[in-house]
Structure formats: C-alpha cells, structure tokens
Amino acid sequence: MSQAxxxxxxxxxxxxxxxxxxxxDTDRIIPARFLRSVRFEGLEAHVxxxxxxxxxxxxxxxxxxxxxxxxxxxxVNRNFGCGSSREHAPQALQRWGIAAVVxxxxxxxxxxxxxxxxxxCVTVSSGDVAWLQDAVERDPAVPLEVDLETRSxxxxxxxxxxxxxxxxxxxxxxxxxxxxxxxxxxxxxxxxVAARLPYVGGF
Numbered sequence: 001m002s003q004a005x006x007x008x009x010x011x012x013x014x015x016x017x018x019x020x021x022x023x024x025d026t027d028r029i030i031p032a033r034f035l036r037s038v039r040f041e042g043l044e045a046h047v048x049x050x051x052x053x054x055x056x057x058x059x060x061x062x063x064x065x066x067x068x069x070x071x072x073x074x075x076v077n078r079n080f081g082c083g084s085s086r087e088h089a090p091q092a093l094q095r096w097g098i099a100a101v102v103x104x105x106x107x108x109x110x111x112x113x114x115x116x117x118x119x120x121c122v123t124v125s126s127g128d129v130a131w132l133q134d135a136v137e138r139d140p141a142v143p144l145e146v147d148l149e150t151r152s153x154x155x156x157x158x159x160x161x162x163x164x165x166x167x168x169x170x171x172x173x174x175x176x177x178x179x180x181x182x183x184x185x186x187x188x189x190x191x192x193v194a195a196r197l198p199y200v201g202g203f
Contacts, residue, residue, distance in 0.1 A: 012099045019076050021076075
C-alpha cells in the first residue's frame with residue numbers, strides 16, 4: 001500500500017510549555033459547556049478557561065504566559081487527561097498549537113483520542129519530567145525535540161528516552177494513525193465493499 005498521502009509523524013520540534021500538577025482531567029482541559037461543538041472549531045480559545053480565570057499562582061497561567069506563546073510541546077505530570085472521555089480535550093490542545101505531549105503517564109482514553117487526531121503522547125520518567133519542566137521554565141526559548149524514530153526527547157544538550165506502545169509508534173511513523181487517510185489511500189476497495197452491501201447498493 002502506498003503511503004504517499006498519509007501524514008507520517010516522525011519528529012516534533014519546537015519550544016515547550018510547562019503545566020505542572022497531577023491528575024489534570026479533561027473537565028479542566030475543556031469545560032463541559034463547550035462540548036456542544038461537534039466540529040471542534042474555536043475550542044482552542046477555551047483551553048483551561050476556568051483554570052485560567054481562577055489562577056492564583058505566580059505570574060500568568062501557563063496558557064496565558066507570553067513566554068510560552070507559540071509553544072508546541074506540552075510537558076505534564078502524572079495521569080494527564082483523566083476524568084470524562086471527551087474527545088474535545090486533545091482537539092482543543094492541538095488546535096491551540098500543541099503538537100506533542102510529554103508526561104509521566106496519561107489516561108488511556110485521552111491517549112487513544114489523541115492518537116486518533118495525530119497528537120503523540122509519550123512518557124518519560126518522573127525525574128526526566130522534572131528536569132524538562134525546570135529547563136523550560138528557566139529558558140522558555142530552549143529548543144525541544146520529540147523524536148519518535150529514536151525514541152528520545154531532547155531539551156538543549158540533554159536527552160531522555162521516551163516510551164510509547166510499539167504499535168502506536170509504528171502508527172505515527174507510517175501514518176496509519178490517520179483512519180480517514182487509510183480509507184482514501186485505496187478508495188476502490190471502499191467502493192467495492194459498498195457495492196456488496198444491500199443497504200448501500202440496494203436490494
């Protein structure tokens with residue numbers, strides 16, 4: 001099968017955005033009142049909206065902090081994306097500009113929803129998350145590289161090993177994560193199957 005039209009994801013380069021905290025759930029990532037959108041358009045404007053309004057930490061909330069403007073790699077802690085199974089959560093993050101998430105662990109459903117839209121979620125050790133977060137906060141301009149082929153996350157001169165299921169890495173590297181793209185790769189097969197179905201072709 002030709003994979004020329006499939007979007008292969010091998011490496012994500014950019015800058016980081018640090019979001020500290022364990023068990024950050026999807027209700028916080030995108031509040032429930034925004035789930036009425038079925039096309040996901042405009043969700044990026046409401047990422048962590050309630051958290052941002054209630055922020056009491058030093059400086060601006062990370063998603064409002066101008067130092068992190070244009071960041072593409074989100075660095076999180078343990079059990080990110082837990083809670084309800086809303087697919088709007090990874091959609092909102094990706095539409096905001098996040099192209100990869102590095103963390104200690106992820107909710108299984110969030111992980112699957114992210115895979116379906118081509119948003120890699122990879123894990124590194126808690127120690128590596130700590131130095132990544134510290135390094136990005138010290139210098140938000142430091143370059144980050146998430147390399148799915150070499151299974152590494154590089155921040156400046158230092159690198160850490162990343163983990164993800166082998167099948168998931170293969171899906172990103174080959175473009176097989178893109179279910180729609182796979183259908184369009186050989187649409188003649190889709191048409192052939194449809195022609196055999198009585199509820200499509202008629203009785």
